[in-house]
Amino acid sequence: MQENSLEQRVRLGRLFDVYGGLLTEKQQKCMELYFCDDLSLAEIADELEVSRQAIHDLIKRVEHTLERYESKLALLARNDNDKKLLVQANRLLAECLAQNQGPAKLQQVRRILDELSGESR
Template identity: 50%
Template sequence: MLDKTTTFNLLYDFYRPLLKESQRTFMELYYVEDWSLGEIAEHYSISRQAVHDRIKRVEKALIAFESALRLVEKFEQRKKLVRELKQKLRTGTDISQIEQLLDRLLEID
């Protein structure tokens, strides 16, 4: 199970292009640069609550994108399959089995 910061960093990595400029700024500061809500609030002269609400909204949007497109989930599936492939290569599994795994890799889309 990933912690919240890692999860949202990952989601942000995949879906950043779908966010608006202002949404990106807040995510960048809070999740990537690790600013506190208070620091962001002070920097933009808005309330801590306003910063909190905006970040919550972006988090919701990121979760909605993932539940629609599942890019992070598919990426994790591909990573697992590649690990499996490497292991099979090293143990000298026959080519047809490796080719089947490669085909499965393409089906994750």
């Protein structure tokens, strides 16, 4: 269960990086204290002069909001896919250069780069 909660926290942090600017000022402040300053819920509650339960509820609401943004906009998924494609293109180029392979691998790399640049989107 610990790993799952760590994965959830990492995902929430990544979603906050992508969509944090769409949150209210209070939500942003709370999330910055939670992620950037690594404060506990009780410490955030003291800082913002509210109850620990209020902070817990706020973080849960923000988590749902960020997931809703991602389900509609898919920016995080697109970013992950783009990174995967860049790694693939880099690998193909390295193979091509190492083995003096030409046009076929370079065409694969070109298709990947076209996809990343939006030519095929």
